[in-house]
Amino acid sequence: MNEQLMKILIIGDGNVGKSSFVHRYVNGQFNKTYKMTVGVDFSVKLLHWSDNKKVRLQLWDVAGQERFISMTRIYYKGALGCVVMFDVTSSSSFLSCRQWKQDLDNKAMLSNGNTIPCVLLANKCDLSQRVVSADSIDRFSKANGFITWMEISVKENKNIGEAMRRLVEEILSVQ
Numbered sequence: 001m002n003e004q005l006m007k008i009l010i011i012g013d014g015n016v017g018k019s020s021f022v023h024r025y026v027n028g029q030f031n032k033t034y035k036m037t038v039g040v041d042f043s044v045k046l047l048h049w050s051d052n053k054k055v056r057l058q059l060w061d062v063a064g065q066e067r068f069i070s071m072t073r074i075y076y077k078g079a080l081g082c083v084v085m086f087d088v089t090s091s092s093s094f095l096s097c098r099q100w101k102q103d104l105d106n107k108a109m110l111s112n113g114n115t116i117p118c119v120l121l122a123n124k125c126d127l128s129q130r131v132v133s134a135d136s137i138d139r140f141s142k143a144n145g146f147i148t149w150m151e152i153s154v155k156e157n158k159n160i161g162e163a164m165r166r167l168v169e170e171i172l173s174v175q
């Protein structure tokens, strides 16, 4: 049995649902009033990927940041994949994704010099007051080198496992 460790970063503006996402994915729960952690924290999830392969995901959530800030290289060090998240009811959180992705691409790279696989997640798609169209997300995702984008709802448990599976598949395929 082979086990691989994967450090994955979860970045994006504050309040878009990053810690709820990690909590849902790791513990299978959604807490409405989730305590905001300050600083960087990580959670672990073990995936039984195939008969002879396990993947130990280390999810690093950049918590306590309202808006984009340039992260230190230490945070990015050794990361193999990334989730950039925004809230479909907040256009400013969508606009920040460009900076988060650029900071990532400037500071994190694979040993072959390529940028690390990154998915763009449009959270809170359960809410009706959506302000970011699917069309603009699709254009932005293609123009900025994301492997794919998905609409998710941490609240309704929609597309959470699917998004992470897609990212892990891509990480394994570029190794």
Ligand code: GDP
Binding pocket: 013, 014, 015, 016, 017, 018, 019, 020, 021, 031, 032, 033, 034, 036, 063, 064, 123, 124, 125, 126, 127, 152, 153, 154, 155, 156
């Ligand atoms: P973070 O600052 O990015 O880590 O965001 P949090 O995980 O703390 O979530 C911010 C707020 O959004 C909390 O009140 C969550 O309950 C709420 N939230 C997170 N995901 C969803 C979702 O999919 N739908 C809705 N309606 N609310 C969500």
